[in-house]
Structures are given as structure tokens and as C-alpha cells.
Amino acid sequence: MNDKEVQILNETGTFRNLPVKGTVEETHISWVIVGKSHVFKIKKPLKLSFLDFSTLSQRKKYCERELHLNRRFSPIYLNVLPVRRGNGQWSIGGDKERVVDYVVHMKRLISAKRMDKLLKTKRVTLKHIRSLVNVISSFHSRAEKIWSPFQLEKATADFNDIASITSLARKHLGTEAAAVIRNSIRWSDAFLQVHAGRIKERIENGFCRDVHGDLHSGNIFLYEKPILFDCIEFNDRYRQIDLINEIAFFCMDLEAYGRRDLSKLFIKEYQRHLNCFQTEVDQRLMTYYKCFRANVRAKVHALGADQASGDEESFKLHLQAFRKYVQLMKTYMM
Secondary structure, eight states, X not given: OOHHHHHHHHHHOEETXXXXXXXXXXXXXXXXXXXXXXEEEEEOOXXXXXXXXXSHHHHHHHHHHHHHHHTTTOSOEXXXXXXXXXXXXXXXXXXXXXXXXXXXXXXXXXXXXXXXXXXXXXXXXXXXXXXXXXXXXXXXXXXXXXXXXXXXXXXXXXXXXXXXXXXXXXXXXXXXXXXXXXXXXHHHHHHHHHHHHHHXXXXXXXXXXXXXXXXXXXXXXXXXXXXXXXXXXXXXXXXXXXXXXXXXXHHHHHHHTTOHHHHHHHHHHHHHHSOOOOSHHXXXXXXXXXXXXXXXXXXXXXXXXXHOTTOHHHHHHHHHHHHHHHHHHHHHTO
């Protein structure tokens, strides 16, 4: 499907003989139709270096993969349904017309309970964090252990890909930001060389697991029992990671919102449930992975700012976030 067809499906299509009619939201790899009680996620027909949604069969495969993986910890994932088109009519589900795509069908949750929105209005409490620890540590405890060997070259390349936005940093943020990026690459290279042995040891000790991979506040709803959603399904390597790497993303996200107090509480409570930090080097790994996660977010927003042609508001938001994540990287390297 394309942008126009998704809009037509939303405006004229049916689901169980009722209008689809929702709000279409877009990410760089999917469209999401948010209706009154249901959500439908459609994968874009893309082929990138890290994913392949280019064919109908591939999109069906990864819709089913998304359903299976997220059901490990989330109650909102219902099923995978075909998008059908025939005689000028569009529908989700059914069995008569030609299948043109697939959707992941989910329950609609209350948007106001999404954690990133609550962080912006300073309504995330210590109780919320303790409840989250219970959910996340429980999921992590039973997650499949992954024994794939550590590949220093890949880890180095993953971090150093940020070099691609050095010129954007210089253009939009100035020479100091560009210097932070160059320094971070040297810092990462040295860190990985020194601590590769401990990273390998943690894999041998069962700390690399098949977890979420994209654990940040935008993928959490703070109900009485928090609900996680939208784990990475398109590339196993991004999801099968050290537990410290997983929780570092979440803690970095809290710190990006200025809530280091919540980050510290999360780590303290998580450690009580699951003994993840066993050596002093493990604490350094936490800082390293927070820097890596800030690195990735900086790159996303740098590219977003550069592509926000003619959209001044979008440009300013991306630029503000770009600056914030570069500054976080600098603090983690101190």
C-alpha cells in the first residue's frame, strides 16, 4: 500500500461492516490507523539495510512475527488481518476480495496514559516506576537466553555510524557538537577494546536475551499494571541484546526528560528483582549503552531536522531533540 491507499482505507474502508474511520499516524516504517476501539498497523513496502518489507509475503511474515513477539508481554495484540480490495471497496478482514496487504490488529488504549506524555507533564510517579520494574524484570527473567558470540567489529560499526551526521551537527549545532561526535567515536572504540572480554563473559553467563529492543517511554502505557508494546520484530540482532543494553535505553530516555531520580530508582528496584549488575565494569557498561542509545536518537533527529524541508515547527522540534541527545552523549563520556 501507499500513503494515498492508506488514507482511502481509513476514510472509506470497513471493519466488521463498520467504518474504519480513525486517525492515521505515520512512522518511518509503518502507518497506524487509530480508531475508537481498535488500532491497525500497516508496514510500508520498504527494503532498507536493516529490514525487508518489500513484498506482500514479507509484510505478512513480519506482521505475524510482530504479533508473536509482542504477545510475550502485552495483552493488546489480537491478530493479523488481510486488507482486501474489490469492486472499488476496501475492507480489513473478510474472505472475498483480493488481499492487497496485512495489518496487525490491536486493542486501542487510552492515549493520555502513554508514558512519554505523562513524563512531559511531570505525572510519572515513583509508584509507576516500581510497577514498571515488576513488569519488565518479570519479562526479562523468563526471556530466552541468546548465546550468539560477541562481534567486536559489528559493535564498533553500530556506534560509529554516527559519523555520518558529523556534517549535520556542524551545520545545525556548531563545531562543538561535531567535536562531541568525533570524540564519542574515539571513546567508544577504546571502551569496546578494553571491555570486550566482559561483554563476552556476560553472554556466556546468560545475560544476552531475546527482549524488547526498543524499550522507551513512547512504547509504554501506564495503567495500574503497565503495558509494554511495539518491540522490534524486523531484525533479531536489535532485540537479542544484553539486559543492560535494554534497560539503558529506558533509563537514558528518563534522563532525557530530566528525570535522573526516576532512572536511579528504576535501576535500584530492577537490581532487587534481577541481579544484572555483578561487577563494577557492569556499571560502566550501563553508561556505555546509555551513550549508544543517545547516539542513535541523536542520529534519528539529525536526519529528521535535515529532511523537515519547509516545515519550520518540525525542524525546530527535531533540532531541539538533536541538541539534547548530543549533550547527553557528552555527559555520559565524562
